[in-house]
Amino acid sequence: MSTVDSSQAEPPGGQTVSVTVEKHGGASVVVVSGDIDMVTAPEFEKALISAVRERPDRLVVDLTGVAFLGSAGLTALVAARQEAGETTAVRVVAKSSATARPLQLTGLDQEIPLFATREEALGD
Amino acid sequence: MSIATLLHVSSSESRPGTTVVHVVGEIDASTVPEMALALDSAWKSGPRAVVLDLSHVEFLGTAGLTEILRAIERADAAHATFRIVTGGRSVVRALDVLGSRLPTSPDLAHALSD
Secondary structure, X not given: OOEEEEEEEOOOOOOOEEEEEEEEOOEEEEEEXXXXXXXXXXXXXXXXXXXXXXXXXXXXXEEEEEEEXXXXXXXXXXXXXXXXXXXXXXXXXXXXXXXXXXXXXXXXXHOOOEXXXXXXXXXX | OOOOOOEEEEEEEEEOXXXXXXXXXXXXXXXXXXXXXXXXXXXXXXXXXXXXXXXXXXXXXXXXXXXXXXXXXXXXXXXXXEEEEOOOHHHHHHHHOOOOOXXXXXXXXXXXXX
């Protein structure tokens, strides 16, 4: 496991999101923490797209440390799923109502499989 | 900025408790605030249902998808119904990325029939 990229956005509103990418064999794990809202979603999307463009077998987006996932964040996940096509399997780790519920409510969990833990998302 | 994209948004209460937001034109990052405003005021009236009529929309970009996802969440929070009238092929394709569980109708009559 190695940390290859880390970025932080600290917009004026005080909201922050931090994104770190880790490698686990053929899988990339994007570890996100903070709030994903209108302000921070572009940073989140940028990190997701550049991780997808490295064409890992699997991209796991770990939202365990995320306290808020707004609709702009959902769209960012959709964009990453689109960019991934058939090359990369995109999976999301989300357990809290703040993160899992918006994905389930909008039906996006049908397109992007949801897992409670990172271990499960990295498993078969 | 060369050619401005145009969006025309109007709302009507097609029957008591149901607000239809009609959108005509292209929905992108520059025009989406107008649709967002119309949806906001539709929800403020405490409707039982909001129908977003996209049957006259020629382009639906990701900024529009974000507003649609927000509307789904808002409807759930308000215990109300939200439906999208899809119409044209470009809108159907754009919505396709959001998955098969979207509350869509092929035309306005269908959306108002529940």
